[in-house]
Amino acid sequence: MEVATQPKYSQIEQVQSDLREGKLTCVQVVEYYLDRIEASKELNIYIEIYAEEALAKAKAIDERLQKNADDLGRLFGVVVSLKDVLCYKDHQVTGGSKILTGFTSMFSATGVERVVEEDAIIIGRVNCDEFAMGSTTENSHYGPTRNAADPSRVPGGSSGGSAVAVQADTCLVSLGTDTGGSVRQPASFCGVVGFKPTYGRISRYGLLAYGSSFDQLGVLAQSVSDTALFLEIMAGPDEFDSTASQRAVEPYASKLSFERKAKIAYFGSALDHPSLDQGVRSICQGLIEQLRADGHTVEAVDFDYLDYIIPAYYVLTTAEASSNLSRYDGIRYGYRSSNATNLMETYKKSRTEGFGTEVKRRIMLGTFVLSAGYYDAYYTKAQKARKLIQEKTFEIFEEYDFILLPAAPGPAWHLGDNVDDPVAMYLADIFTVQANMVGIPAICLPAGTHPEEGLPVGVQFMANRFQEADLLAFSQKVMDALPKS
Ligand code: GLN
16 A cells, blocks of 8 residues: 655645646646545545546646636645535535435535635545544544554544545645544644634534534645645635634735744643653653744643543533534435334434444433533533633733644554543543634644654644734744754
């Protein structure tokens, strides 16, 4: 099997300058990625490939390029894959679930539409955990995706297909979603950039809902500059999502220089925690040393609420999921059981047969925490914990620009390792969930290779709400300073 290679292009600028100079055609760019998809088939990245359509679009772009390159959109020549929870008009979307088998979107997600309008080429939809619930991409109806650095390892999740799609160079950029780390943790496991904006920065319209007060679209790419350009294009108000912010979108991609010295906090309780993998710790510490040497202030701060983050997150997200997923009833979308003889049985059997184990576990957990007798004990309490975690996090940002954390407690583990222990799996989300609980932007940068395991390891930075411009500019600085592997 052919696995990770040096990518042909690691930045949009490179592919566009080659196209402009006529070094190759857009059709050839698409053919290159289609070949890469074929070569990495055993990693099980793509659920569906839009080969003909992508080639036809490339041909049209080549013709327009001949006429006037200046008329093209900002993403011409950029080949993109979509996580299978993002709607793309007239294409299937299944949320990695059997229950949406055969369902075709009637409209595109706003983020997808804005990218397509800028002449990006969508090459296919990629695998993910069912309804984005999971940390390994093993909870997919389509089987697990494998990590290109070592195919016996998981790619992380739930946007595992997106991370490997970029890692294995089958597309330049992939769009994912992040409810509790689903863009950043797989980015860490696969050695790519993974970014989640402030809650509401990008419209959630057309994203199959999991935890609506947490969900955000995110970007997986090879570079910070591509990430910034995608954010710039996708962000902004949307009449179809009242939670999309009205705040003006900044020209993130042209504001990537960071000249001042940053003040960065990290949690001693996280970096010194005995359960943190040694190799991950040493990569974080190495980066901290380097940031200090570059004149930035990096200080340990106390944060006593880490232990509450996971329980509160899993109460709140399962509650929201139990409500969001009630729409999949065997009547309105996709799969309908053929073993039912009346309406009630149709609901029950379609849901029983259509959902996987993890999704059912979460629907039941969510229904339980919302039930009259337990609502206050669990749901209300988790909301209070969320509020407290938000306040304490904002207090840190009164003094610091960024918070540095690992993205995951270790490098990618082996397929099958945690599947029988959902709680262990949930606990591994410890470092990513905070950003979603608080609604702040966060990015995972490929920071090094694990000294013993030889696997990619990412480091995460979080910033205050709507500080994307600063976070991305600083990330660019960090990437420039990191040794190139
Ligand atoms: N692993 C987390 C979960 O299972 C995060 C998932 C996500 O961000 N979509 O809920």
